[in-house]
Amino acid sequence: MSEFTQFLSRAALKARDDEHRLKIAKAVATYETAVTAMKANQFVDWQAARHLAATVKNHTLANLADLLEQFEVAFTARGGKVFWAATAAEASDYIFQLAQRRQAKKVVKSKSMTTEEIHLNEKLEAAGIEVRESDLGELIVQLAGEKPYHIVTPAMHKSKAEISRLFQEKLNAPPTENAEELTMVARRHLRRDYVTADIGITGANFIIADGGAIVMTENEGNGRLTMACPPVHVAVAGIEKVIPRLNDLSLFLPLLATSGTGQEISCYNSIVWGPRRSTEDDGPEEMHVILLDNGRSKLYQRPDLRQALRCIRCGACLNVCPVFRLIGGHAYNVVYQGPIGSVITPHYNGLLQYQHLSYASSLCGACSDVCPVHIDLHHLLLENRAEAVRQTRQNLLWRLGMQIYAWTMTNRSHLHFMRSLARLGQPFLFLLGKSRRKRLPRLAAKSFAELWKESVS
Amino acid sequence: MSNAREQILQNLRKGAAPASSQESQLLPAFNDAIIFRNYEPARQQPLQWFTEKIAALKGEFYLSQNETAAAKTLRELLVSSVSLQDENSSPKQSAARHRHPLLDRICAADEWLASNVQIIDGRPIASPDFAQFAVGITAVDFLVARTGSIILSAATAGGRRLSVLPPFHVAIATTDQLVISLDEAMATYQQRKEFNRSSYATIITGPSRTSDIEKILVLGAHGPKRLAVILVEESV
Numbered sequence: 001m002s003e004f005t006q007f008l009s010r011a012a013l014k015a016r017d018d019e020h021r022l023k024i025a026k027a028v029a030t031y032e033t034a035v036t037a038m039k040a041n042q043f044v045d046w047q048a049a050r051h052l053a054a055t056v057k058n059h060t061l062a063n064l065a066d067l068l069e070q071f072e073v074a075f076t077a078r079g080g081k082v083f084w085a086a087t088a089a090e091a092s093d094y095i096f097q098l099a100q101r102r103q104a105k106k107v108v109k110s111k112s113m114t115t116e117e118i119h120l121n122e123k124l125e126a127a128g129i130e131v132r133e134s135d136l137g138e139l140i141v142q143l144a145g146e147k148p149y150h151i152v153t154p155a156m157h158k159s160k161a162e163i164s165r166l167f168q169e170k171l172n173a174p175p176t177e178n179a180e181e182l183t184m185v186a187r188r189h190l191r192r193d194y195v196t197a198d199i200g201i202t203g204a205n206f207i208i209a210d211g212g213a214i215v216m217t218e219n220e221g222n223g224r225l226t227m228a229c230p231p232v233h234v235a236v237a238g239i240e241k242v243i244p245r246l247n248d249l250s251l252f253l254p255l256l257a258t259s260g261t262g263q264e265i266s267c268y269n270s271i272v273w274g275p276r277r278s279t280e281d282d283g284p285e286e287m288h289v290i291l292l293d294n295g296r297s298k299l300y301q302r303p304d305l306r307q308a309l310r311c312i313r314c315g316a317c318l319n320v321c322p323v324f325r326l327i328g329g330h331a332y333n334v335v336y337q338g339p340i341g342s343v344i345t346p347h348y349n350g351l352l353q354y355q356h357l358s359y360a361s362s363l364c365g366a367c368s369d370v371c372p373v374h375i376d377l378h379h380l381l382l383e384n385r386a387e388a389v390r391q392t393r394q395n396l397l398w399r400l401g402m403q404i405y406a407w408t409m410t411n412r413s414h415l416h417f418m419r420s421l422a423r424l425g426q427p428f429l430f431l432l433g434k435s436r437r438k439r440l441p442r443l444a445a446k447s448f449a450e451l452w453k454e455s456v457s
Numbered sequence: 458m459s460n461a462r463e464q465i466l467q468n469l470r471k472g473a474a475p476a477s478s479q480e481s482q483l484l485p486a487f488n489d490a491i492i493f494r495n496y497e498p499a500r501q502q503p504l505q506w507f508t509e510k511i512a513a514l515k516g517e518f519y520l521s522q523n524e525t526a527a528a529k530t531l532r533e534l535l536v537s538s539v540s541l542q543d544e545n546s547s548p549k550q551s552a553a554r555h556r557h558p559l560l561d562r563i564c565a566a567d568e569w570l571a572s573n574v575q576i577i578d579g580r581p582i583a584s585p586d587f588a589q590f591a592v593g594i595t596a597v598d599f600l601v602a603r604t605g606s607i608i609l610s611a612a613t614a615g616g617r618r619l620s621v622l623p624p625f626h627v628a629i630a631t632t633d634q635l636v637i638s639l640d641e642a643m644a645t646y647q648q649r650k651e652f653n654r655s656s657y658a659t660i661i662t663g664p665s666r667t668s669d670i671e672k673i674l675v676l677g678a679h680g681p682k683r684l685a686v687i688l689v690e691e692s693v
Contacts, residue, residue: 023671026671027672030672031672042493042494042495043492043494044491044492044494048492052487052492056485058480058483059480059482059483062473062474062478062481063473063481064469064473065466065469065470065473068465069466078656084462084465086460086461134679135669136669136678136679140670155669155670159671160670160671163670179670179673180673182670183670183677183678184677186678187678187679190679191588192585192588194622195583195585195587195622196585211647219666219667220665220666220679220680221678221679221681222678222679222680224621224680225618225621225679227617227657228618239465245647246643246644246646247640247643249639249643250639250640250643253639253660254493254639261668264604265660265662267661267663267664267666267680268661268665268680269660269662270657270658271646271657271658272656273656276611277655277656279612280611280617280657281619282587282618283611283617283656293465297464297465297468297472298468300469300472301468301472306472
């Protein structure tokens, strides 16, 4: 079965799952209340702020090669190592070899979508290395044997009752449906792992070019523990994560927190300039930053799509997307779900295999409206559709249909002719197959234009 | 390895907008005053704003007139937190700090503190042993009025673990460290050489939290469950 067919069946299944719909509706409602209030309370002018952020990111992208080199020079000078990975495999191989060299038995990870992108857990686990996800949501999906449901809220689809059953089964936890008690189960479970892991692996929310640092945003503290305790720290960052100056954080951190969770600023924002210095009491002996391309520099070369690389992965476009809310994160079967994922995935994973994602949108534009860096997401989805059509030879029936459509819609008399044909043909539509969930409305006996003409005459 | 580097940079250079283009050249300068609605009230009453913010974040705030008063506050906090049991702490609760002029003076001002707060600088402590500490006491670099944040670096926190591994973090600050907003702190980090020697800084806004389960707020996910800030008004 093709990725497309599987997508359709997964989506159809979830779209009819009322329980799923309720869980997501509840989570999204909580999110939206917090975000709306925070935008109004914190920002003088939210629209101006996102415009400013987009301008900073445009400048960054226009100078991306230089800024990445600037980061590399400064970060290397402080004793950090920078590895450029053209592909996902190069990135995961590098970490795998590092783990072998360090004779690592256990790695602890904080939430990172780039490590999902390079299939790191599978690679390390196959070699017998224990991988501990430490973010609460990530831990939940790891224990359940699932992939993250949402780039910011990985366990958005799990109820307290489901998490309780999971913790009872996998962690021998006592039954409870109290969110605080469940959180404490995870806290206790992971406590030892931070201090016994051989390598700590994180993502990066920002790369600072001037001065050479990575920045990690979180609320739980698992990221800080991952960067503080193990003797090696590896950060996997997409090459588009750059911002030019440290000062830019004063805009981007509140922007990310507001759009991501409706917070003024996230609980912990850590800036890391390199491994432990000789004057410091602790911190990792080695620090590696992996600059991951994996399709980004190819996307970069498309002037019409480049703005997608402004993305700061706040997840806002997922939360507002009517398609995401209906079919859920797992239906996409990709690392980056929702509108931004549908824009970038075809370019990272193969346009022809993933072109159907460009159609997983009502083109309502809610995503573009909320994007804190002003990405015109729904128009980029249209670009992807056009691109896919240009690259594939559509089947004969489709091309014929499209030609008839073009003939009909570009001339009024053609349209009138087709309308009368449609009235004749409608009673026989059932021959094309019947859907129990979708019924087309009957064509009116007379169109508005016809009624108008009658009333005037 | 270098192949990938060259290839990526080449792709980016090939696709880059011309250097003369507007987007290549326009890197706007901005400051928090024009972006944030709450900048102005925070500027007018920084201490009051910080106090309200940290309370709203479920952090604790204590204003001490001088170092002797701060020592008393710290002692009371430590004594009352004996009941605070973390999963991996030994029953014998302990507080730890690093060497720092302000902390040295405060702990010297109180006999109980002098004998009960361990100084951990310069001794390599294995991470598992480190996890035994119930309270971590650190200095800070900045307090940020607008967001109610504290900012510390590996230099002023004695490393990275002390402010995150123990379940209770006590941060001791002086009034000259209070800034209005984040831009001021970031600009100082960027400019001052002594901060640049540190490998790590973290902006802390309230105790550790999560909403990963049904969007319900829970404090103390993996980091400290309790955060207390003691602000010394008149410091030497």
